[in-house]
Amino acid sequence: MLALACAGAIYVAVVTRGRLRDTAAVASSLLLGLAAVEGYFVLHYRTAIDTNTPGYSVSNSVLGWGPAHPGVYHHHKVDAKTGRVILDVDYTIDEHLTRKVDSAADGPTIAIGGGSNVFGSGLPDSATLPQAFADAVGRRLHVVNLAFSGYGAQHFLRILETGLHDDVLTKPRVFVLTVSPELAEQTACTLGYTLAGPSYEVIGGQVKFVGTCADQWGLPLRWLFELTSLYDLVEPRLDGRTPRQKLELYTAILSRVGQVAREKYGVPTALLYFPGPAYAQRAGTTDDEIMVRLRAAGLIVINDGLDEAAFPGQDLWIPGDGHPTAVANRAFAALLVKGLSGVVSLDP
Numbered sequence: 001m002l003a004l005a006c007a008g009a010i011y012v013a014v015v016t017r018g019r020l021r022d023t024a025a026v027a028s029s030l031l032l033g034l035a036a037v038e039g040y041f042v043l044h045y046r047t048a049i050d051t052n053t054p055g056y057s058v059s060n061s062v063l064g065w066g067p068a069h070p071g072v073y074h075h076h077k078v079d080a081k082t083g084r085v086i087l088d089v090d091y092t093i094d095e096h097l098t099r100k101v102d103s104a105a106d107g108p109t110i111a112i113g114g115g116s117n118v119f120g121s122g123l124p125d126s127a128t129l130p131q132a133f134a135d136a137v138g139r140r141l142h143v144v145n146l147a148f149s150g151y152g153a154q155h156f157l158r159i160l161e162t163g164l165h166d167d168v169l170t171k172p173r174v175f176v177l178t179v180s181p182e183l184a185e186q187t188a189c190t191l192g193y194t195l196a197g198p199s200y201e202v203i204g205g206q207v208k209f210v211g212t213c214a215d216q217w218g219l220p221l222r223w224l225f226e227l228t229s230l231y232d233l234v235e236p237r238l239d240g241r242t243p244r245q246k247l248e249l250y251t252a253i254l255s256r257v258g259q260v261a262r263e264k265y266g267v268p269t270a271l272l273y274f275p276g277p278a279y280a281q282r283a284g285t286t287d288d289e290i291m292v293r294l295r296a297a298g299l300i301v302i303n304d305g306l307d308e309a310a311f312p313g314q315d316l317w318i319p320g321d322g323h324p325t326a327v328a329n330r331a332f333a334a335l336l337v338k339g340l341s342g343v344v345s346l347d348p
Contacts, residue, residue, distance in 0.1 A: 302339030
Protein backbone atom coordinates (compact mmCIF):
# COMPACT_ATOMS: atom_id res chain seq x y z
CA MET A 1 0.00 0.00 0.00
CA LEU A 2 2.78 2.44 0.92
CA ALA A 3 4.74 1.45 -2.18
CA LEU A 4 1.71 2.18 -4.38
CA ALA A 5 1.17 5.53 -2.69
CA CYS A 6 4.85 6.37 -3.18
CA ALA A 7 4.66 5.43 -6.86
CA GLY A 8 1.59 7.64 -7.26
CA ALA A 9 3.35 10.60 -5.64
CA ILE A 10 6.40 10.13 -7.87
CA TYR A 11 4.14 10.08 -10.94
CA VAL A 12 2.49 13.34 -9.87
CA ALA A 13 5.93 14.89 -9.30
CA VAL A 14 7.04 13.89 -12.80
CA VAL A 15 3.99 15.09 -14.76
CA THR A 16 3.28 18.35 -12.92
CA ARG A 17 5.09 21.65 -12.33
CA GLY A 18 5.34 24.33 -9.71
CA ARG A 19 4.15 24.01 -6.13
CA LEU A 20 2.20 20.80 -6.80
CA ARG A 21 5.38 19.17 -8.10
CA ASP A 22 7.31 20.23 -5.00
CA THR A 23 4.57 18.92 -2.73
CA ALA A 24 4.46 15.60 -4.57
CA ALA A 25 8.26 15.30 -4.37
CA VAL A 26 8.19 15.81 -0.60
CA ALA A 27 5.30 13.36 -0.22
CA SER A 28 7.08 10.72 -2.30
CA SER A 29 10.20 11.06 -0.14
CA LEU A 30 8.18 10.62 3.04
CA LEU A 31 6.29 7.65 1.64
CA LEU A 32 9.49 6.03 0.41
CA GLY A 33 10.92 6.30 3.91
CA LEU A 34 7.79 4.81 5.44
CA ALA A 35 7.84 2.01 2.85
CA ALA A 36 11.41 1.20 3.82
CA VAL A 37 10.50 1.10 7.51
CA GLU A 38 7.47 -1.07 6.71
CA GLY A 39 9.67 -3.44 4.74
CA TYR A 40 12.06 -3.72 7.67
CA PHE A 41 9.27 -4.58 10.11
CA VAL A 42 7.76 -7.12 7.74
CA LEU A 43 11.10 -8.85 7.20
CA HIS A 44 12.22 -8.84 10.81
CA TYR A 45 8.97 -9.20 12.76
CA ARG A 46 6.72 -11.25 10.51
CA THR A 47 7.08 -14.80 11.78
CA ALA A 48 4.55 -16.58 9.57
CA ILE A 49 2.89 -16.37 6.16
CA ASP A 50 -0.89 -16.91 6.06
CA THR A 51 -2.91 -17.67 2.94
CA ASN A 52 -6.68 -18.09 2.80
CA THR A 53 -9.16 -18.95 0.08
CA PRO A 54 -10.27 -15.69 -1.60
CA GLY A 55 -13.47 -14.40 -0.02
CA TYR A 56 -12.65 -15.69 3.45
CA SER A 57 -12.63 -12.14 4.81
CA VAL A 58 -14.10 -9.28 2.79
CA SER A 59 -15.66 -5.91 3.56
CA ASN A 60 -18.90 -6.06 5.55
CA SER A 61 -21.08 -2.97 5.98
CA VAL A 62 -22.20 -3.91 9.51
CA LEU A 63 -19.21 -5.59 11.14
CA GLY A 64 -16.35 -4.32 9.00
CA TRP A 65 -15.27 -7.68 7.64
CA GLY A 66 -16.40 -11.28 7.39
CA PRO A 67 -16.83 -14.19 4.93
CA ALA A 68 -18.14 -13.32 1.49
CA HIS A 69 -20.39 -16.33 0.99
CA PRO A 70 -21.07 -19.86 2.24
CA GLY A 71 -18.51 -22.48 1.37
CA VAL A 72 -15.30 -24.18 2.45
CA TYR A 73 -12.29 -21.92 2.97
CA HIS A 74 -8.76 -23.25 3.18
CA HIS A 75 -6.21 -21.77 5.60
CA HIS A 76 -2.52 -22.47 5.09
CA LYS A 77 0.15 -21.07 7.40
CA VAL A 78 3.90 -21.61 7.25
CA ASP A 79 6.84 -20.45 9.35
CA ALA A 80 8.39 -17.51 7.47
CA LYS A 81 11.95 -18.49 8.37
CA THR A 82 11.93 -22.30 8.19
CA GLY A 83 9.06 -23.02 5.80
CA ARG A 84 7.54 -25.44 8.32
CA VAL A 85 3.79 -25.91 7.85
CA ILE A 86 2.00 -24.64 10.95
CA LEU A 87 -1.61 -24.90 9.76
CA ASP A 88 -3.34 -26.60 6.85
CA VAL A 89 -7.05 -26.68 7.58
CA ASP A 90 -10.53 -26.05 6.13
CA TYR A 91 -13.25 -23.81 7.59
CA THR A 92 -16.90 -24.43 6.63
CA ILE A 93 -19.09 -21.31 6.49
CA ASP A 94 -22.80 -22.12 6.41
CA GLU A 95 -25.71 -20.41 4.68
CA HIS A 96 -26.01 -17.92 7.56
CA LEU A 97 -22.36 -16.85 7.10
CA THR A 98 -21.43 -18.38 10.46
CA ARG A 99 -19.02 -21.25 11.00
CA LYS A 100 -20.59 -24.69 10.87
CA VAL A 101 -21.61 -26.31 14.17
CA ASP A 102 -23.31 -29.73 14.20
CA SER A 103 -26.11 -29.40 16.74
CA ALA A 104 -29.91 -29.54 17.12
CA ALA A 105 -31.24 -27.10 14.54
CA ASP A 106 -34.66 -26.89 16.24
CA GLY A 107 -33.42 -26.76 19.84
CA PRO A 108 -33.02 -23.75 22.14
CA THR A 109 -30.19 -21.55 20.91
CA ILE A 110 -26.91 -20.86 22.65
CA ALA A 111 -24.87 -18.36 20.65
CA ILE A 112 -21.15 -18.07 21.35
CA GLY A 113 -19.22 -15.00 20.23
CA GLY A 114 -15.63 -13.86 20.24
CA GLY A 115 -12.62 -13.66 17.96
CA SER A 116 -10.36 -16.19 16.30
CA ASN A 117 -10.08 -18.34 19.45
CA VAL A 118 -13.82 -19.04 19.41
CA PHE A 119 -14.08 -19.14 15.63
CA GLY A 120 -11.53 -21.94 15.79
CA SER A 121 -8.60 -20.53 13.83
CA GLY A 122 -6.22 -23.35 12.95
CA LEU A 123 -8.72 -26.11 13.73
CA PRO A 124 -11.19 -28.19 11.69
CA ASP A 125 -14.92 -27.61 12.21
CA SER A 126 -15.09 -30.57 14.61
CA ALA A 127 -12.62 -29.02 17.09
CA THR A 128 -13.91 -25.48 17.67
CA LEU A 129 -15.13 -24.32 21.09
CA PRO A 130 -18.81 -24.02 19.97
CA GLN A 131 -18.65 -27.55 18.53
CA ALA A 132 -16.98 -28.87 21.69
CA PHE A 133 -19.77 -27.29 23.73
CA ALA A 134 -22.46 -28.75 21.45
CA ASP A 135 -20.85 -32.17 21.85
CA ALA A 136 -20.63 -31.74 25.65
CA VAL A 137 -24.43 -31.27 25.87
CA GLY A 138 -25.11 -34.21 23.57
CA ARG A 139 -25.92 -31.99 20.58
CA ARG A 140 -29.38 -31.47 22.10
CA LEU A 141 -29.18 -27.67 21.83
CA HIS A 142 -28.83 -25.35 18.86
CA VAL A 143 -25.30 -23.95 19.18
CA VAL A 144 -24.27 -21.04 16.94
CA ASN A 145 -20.73 -19.80 16.34
CA LEU A 146 -20.97 -16.00 15.96
CA ALA A 147 -17.21 -15.51 16.20
CA PHE A 148 -14.76 -14.57 13.47
CA SER A 149 -11.09 -13.66 13.29
CA GLY A 150 -10.55 -10.20 14.78
CA TYR A 151 -14.04 -9.82 16.24
CA GLY A 152 -14.50 -8.53 19.77
CA ALA A 153 -17.17 -7.43 22.23
CA GLN A 154 -18.06 -4.50 19.97
CA HIS A 155 -18.87 -6.88 17.11
CA PHE A 156 -21.08 -9.04 19.32
CA LEU A 157 -22.91 -5.93 20.53
CA ARG A 158 -23.38 -4.73 16.95
CA ILE A 159 -24.80 -8.14 15.95
CA LEU A 160 -27.38 -7.92 18.73
CA GLU A 161 -28.27 -4.27 18.16
CA THR A 162 -28.77 -4.65 14.40
CA GLY A 163 -30.36 -8.11 14.47
CA LEU A 164 -27.82 -9.20 11.84
CA HIS A 165 -28.02 -12.87 12.82
CA ASP A 166 -31.57 -13.02 14.14
CA ASP A 167 -32.24 -15.71 11.54
CA VAL A 168 -30.21 -18.15 13.66
CA LEU A 169 -31.02 -16.74 17.10
CA THR A 170 -34.27 -18.67 17.28
CA LYS A 171 -35.53 -19.70 20.72
CA PRO A 172 -32.54 -18.09 22.46
CA ARG A 173 -31.52 -19.58 25.82
CA VAL A 174 -28.24 -17.79 26.65
CA PHE A 175 -25.52 -15.81 24.89
CA VAL A 176 -21.86 -16.51 25.60
CA LEU A 177 -18.89 -14.24 24.95
CA THR A 178 -15.20 -14.86 25.63
CA VAL A 179 -13.48 -11.90 27.29
CA SER A 180 -10.12 -10.84 28.69
CA PRO A 181 -8.73 -7.50 29.97
CA GLU A 182 -6.22 -7.22 27.09
CA LEU A 183 -9.14 -7.03 24.66
CA ALA A 184 -9.79 -3.51 25.95
CA GLU A 185 -7.24 -2.41 23.33
CA GLN A 186 -9.45 -3.95 20.66
CA THR A 187 -12.63 -2.13 21.68
CA ALA A 188 -10.65 1.11 22.00
CA CYS A 189 -9.73 0.93 18.28
CA THR A 190 -5.98 0.99 18.99
CA LEU A 191 -5.18 -2.12 16.95
CA GLY A 192 -4.66 -1.79 13.21
CA TYR A 193 -6.95 -4.64 12.20
CA THR A 194 -9.91 -2.94 13.91
CA LEU A 195 -9.87 -0.10 11.36
CA ALA A 196 -13.07 -1.08 9.53
CA GLY A 197 -14.85 -2.44 12.61
CA PRO A 198 -17.59 -0.85 14.74
CA SER A 199 -16.65 1.75 17.33
CA TYR A 200 -18.48 2.61 20.54
CA GLU A 201 -18.07 5.40 23.07
CA VAL A 202 -19.72 6.21 26.39
CA ILE A 203 -21.76 9.37 25.80
CA GLY A 204 -23.91 10.82 28.56
CA GLY A 205 -23.42 7.66 30.58
CA GLN A 206 -24.69 5.47 27.73
CA VAL A 207 -22.78 3.23 25.32
CA LYS A 208 -23.37 4.60 21.83
CA PHE A 209 -22.37 3.37 18.37
CA VAL A 210 -20.29 6.11 16.71
CA GLY A 211 -19.38 4.54 13.36
CA THR A 212 -16.21 2.67 12.46
CA CYS A 213 -12.82 2.88 14.11
CA ALA A 214 -11.57 4.71 11.00
CA ASP A 215 -14.33 7.33 11.27
CA GLN A 216 -13.07 8.71 14.54
CA TRP A 217 -9.71 9.69 13.01
CA GLY A 218 -10.84 11.08 9.69
CA LEU A 219 -7.42 12.14 8.37
CA PRO A 220 -6.38 10.25 5.19
CA LEU A 221 -2.71 10.09 6.26
CA ARG A 222 -3.71 8.62 9.61
CA TRP A 223 -5.87 6.08 7.77
CA LEU A 224 -2.92 5.14 5.55
CA PHE A 225 -0.67 4.78 8.60
CA GLU A 226 -3.15 2.40 10.23
CA LEU A 227 -2.70 -0.05 7.34
CA THR A 228 0.99 -0.54 8.11
CA SER A 229 2.74 -3.00 10.41
CA LEU A 230 4.38 -0.07 12.20
CA TYR A 231 0.96 1.14 13.37
CA ASP A 232 0.40 -1.76 15.78
CA LEU A 233 3.72 -1.05 17.49
CA VAL A 234 3.43 2.73 17.67
CA GLU A 235 -0.28 3.51 18.08
CA PRO A 236 -0.80 2.08 21.59
CA ARG A 237 1.97 4.41 22.74
CA LEU A 238 0.48 7.45 20.98
CA ASP A 239 -3.09 6.90 22.17
CA GLY A 240 -3.93 9.46 24.83
CA ARG A 241 -6.21 7.13 26.79
CA THR A 242 -4.87 5.17 29.72
CA PRO A 243 -5.35 1.40 30.15
CA ARG A 244 -7.84 2.27 32.89
CA GLN A 245 -9.95 4.37 30.49
CA LYS A 246 -9.85 1.66 27.84
CA LEU A 247 -10.87 -0.97 30.37
CA GLU A 248 -13.75 1.24 31.51
CA LEU A 249 -15.01 1.40 27.92
CA TYR A 250 -14.58 -2.36 27.51
CA THR A 251 -16.57 -3.22 30.63
CA ALA A 252 -19.24 -0.70 29.64
CA ILE A 253 -19.61 -2.43 26.26
CA LEU A 254 -19.86 -5.83 27.97
CA SER A 255 -22.54 -4.46 30.30
CA ARG A 256 -24.41 -3.14 27.28
CA VAL A 257 -24.24 -6.58 25.65
CA GLY A 258 -25.94 -8.01 28.72
CA GLN A 259 -28.57 -5.27 28.71
CA VAL A 260 -29.48 -5.78 25.03
CA ALA A 261 -29.58 -9.55 25.49
CA ARG A 262 -32.03 -9.20 28.39
CA GLU A 263 -34.24 -6.48 26.93
CA LYS A 264 -34.35 -7.57 23.28
CA TYR A 265 -33.92 -11.33 23.50
CA GLY A 266 -34.98 -12.09 27.07
CA VAL A 267 -31.86 -14.10 27.87
CA PRO A 268 -28.83 -13.77 30.16
CA THR A 269 -25.25 -13.34 28.96
CA ALA A 270 -22.38 -15.47 30.20
CA LEU A 271 -18.74 -14.41 29.94
CA LEU A 272 -16.00 -17.01 29.69
CA TYR A 273 -13.33 -14.92 31.38
CA PHE A 274 -9.65 -15.38 30.54
CA PRO A 275 -7.52 -13.67 33.21
CA GLY A 276 -5.12 -10.93 32.16
CA PRO A 277 -3.31 -9.92 35.36
CA ALA A 278 -0.62 -7.86 33.61
CA TYR A 279 -3.10 -5.63 31.76
CA ALA A 280 -5.38 -5.42 34.80
CA GLN A 281 -2.43 -4.22 36.88
CA ARG A 282 -1.59 -1.56 34.29
CA ALA A 283 -5.19 -0.41 34.60
CA GLY A 284 -4.88 -0.20 38.39
CA THR A 285 -7.14 -3.14 39.15
CA THR A 286 -7.22 -6.96 39.32
CA ASP A 287 -9.01 -9.76 37.53
CA ASP A 288 -11.05 -10.45 40.66
CA GLU A 289 -12.21 -6.83 40.86
CA ILE A 290 -13.13 -6.82 37.15
CA MET A 291 -15.17 -10.02 37.54
CA VAL A 292 -16.99 -8.55 40.56
CA ARG A 293 -17.96 -5.49 38.50
CA LEU A 294 -19.18 -7.61 35.59
CA ARG A 295 -21.31 -9.78 37.88
CA ALA A 296 -22.76 -6.63 39.43
CA ALA A 297 -23.88 -5.66 35.92
CA GLY A 298 -25.97 -8.84 35.75
CA LEU A 299 -23.52 -10.91 33.72
CA ILE A 300 -22.68 -14.56 34.42
CA VAL A 301 -18.88 -14.70 34.76
CA ILE A 302 -17.08 -18.02 34.39
CA ASN A 303 -13.36 -17.99 35.16
CA ASP A 304 -11.57 -20.15 32.59
CA GLY A 305 -9.36 -21.56 35.38
CA LEU A 306 -7.35 -23.96 33.21
CA ASP A 307 -4.35 -25.48 34.95
CA GLU A 308 -1.87 -26.40 32.22
CA ALA A 309 -0.19 -28.85 34.59
CA ALA A 310 -3.38 -30.90 34.45
CA PHE A 311 -2.70 -31.65 30.77
CA PRO A 312 0.74 -33.30 30.77
CA GLY A 313 2.13 -33.98 27.32
CA GLN A 314 -0.79 -32.21 25.62
CA ASP A 315 -0.60 -28.90 23.80
CA LEU A 316 -3.23 -26.39 24.84
CA TRP A 317 -2.06 -23.89 22.21
CA ILE A 318 -1.22 -24.67 18.60
CA PRO A 319 2.60 -24.67 18.31
CA GLY A 320 3.84 -21.75 16.25
CA ASP A 321 0.38 -20.20 16.14
CA GLY A 322 -0.95 -19.64 19.67
CA HIS A 323 -4.65 -20.37 19.17
CA PRO A 324 -6.33 -23.00 21.40
CA THR A 325 -6.06 -26.65 20.43
CA ALA A 326 -8.91 -29.16 20.38
CA VAL A 327 -7.76 -30.30 23.85
CA ALA A 328 -8.10 -26.78 25.23
CA ASN A 329 -11.50 -26.26 23.62
CA ARG A 330 -12.87 -29.43 25.18
CA ALA A 331 -11.64 -28.20 28.55
CA PHE A 332 -13.17 -24.75 27.99
CA ALA A 333 -16.45 -26.39 26.94
CA ALA A 334 -16.49 -28.44 30.16
CA LEU A 335 -15.95 -25.26 32.19
CA LEU A 336 -18.76 -23.56 30.28
CA VAL A 337 -21.15 -26.44 30.94
CA LYS A 338 -20.25 -26.42 34.62
CA GLY A 339 -20.57 -22.64 34.89
CA LEU A 340 -23.97 -22.54 33.19
CA SER A 341 -25.44 -25.53 35.02
CA GLY A 342 -27.75 -24.40 37.77
CA VAL A 343 -27.94 -20.91 36.27
CA VAL A 344 -29.28 -21.67 32.79
CA SER A 345 -31.13 -24.82 31.79
CA LEU A 346 -29.13 -26.98 29.39
CA ASP A 347 -32.11 -29.29 28.92
CA PRO A 348 -33.82 -28.87 25.53
